[in-house]
Amino acid sequence: MPSTPKPPLQRLPLRLKTIAADQDIVSEGDTPAECCLLVGGFACRYNVTAEGKRQIQSFHMSGDIPDLQTLHLEVMDHNLGTLIPCKLAFIQHDDLRALMRNHPRLGDxxxxxxxxxxxxxxxxxxxVxxxxxxxxxxxxxxxxxxRLRAVELVEDHAFTLPVTQGDLADAMGLxxxxVNRVSQELRAKGLIALHGKTxxxxxxxxxxxxxxFDPTYLHLAKKEAL
Structure with a gap:
């Protein structure tokens, strides 16, 4: 019995790599020739001011391709870094462009x-x-x-918070x-509970x-948006 063909994206040549926590995947000023698919882990986009203060602009998780813009923007204007150890699949720009030419719906x-x-x-x-x-x-x-629920990483409204207090501070400008004071306030109001990283x-x-919070901006299916 013939095997089922793989979807087009899975047929692309991939370069798999595991990167430790707190490392740049691509850095501001780089001119990358490939994009990365986050297979596992947690990453963020960020910039650093002249005074050395980091501002995180987004978090990224399994299934994200957080640097698709490098297909059209030659120079990185921010950093993309790991927050915990990450497994990544790197895809050459030329292969992605060929894929989109041959499969326009994937380009969409x-x-x-x-x-x-x-x-x-x-x-x-x-x-912020x-x-x-x-x-x-x-x-x-x-x-x-x-977002974690959409990739099946939430159970009974509980999830592993894969970021440090410092990461949260840099994401919220606090x-x-x-951050510690606000976290205690949310817990005191009975909104959240925090046990270790859970x-x-x-x-x-x-x-x-x-x-x-209104999840409309995430543009998920209703069943994923809680």
């Missing part, structure tokens, strides 16, 4: 993915720029829960002390209200 999906990235960026700008610290953290935790949302509706 990649374009949609970059549009959703832009939608996430808009929400992060609002979150206009929400108070408790709402800022609540919104970020809601986003993580929904100090480590402020975060459980105890009051989903309450956390959404606190963070003014």
């Amino acid at each position: 999906l990649f374009w949609r993915d970059t549009l959703i990235d832009a939608a996430v960026f808009r929400q992060w700008v609002v979150n 720029g206009r929400r108070q610290a408790p709402a800022r953290m609540a919104h970020l935790l809601c986003e993580l829960l929904v 100090s480590n002390v402020h 975060l459980k949302v105890l009051d989903w509706e309450g956390l959404k209200r606190t963070g003014e």
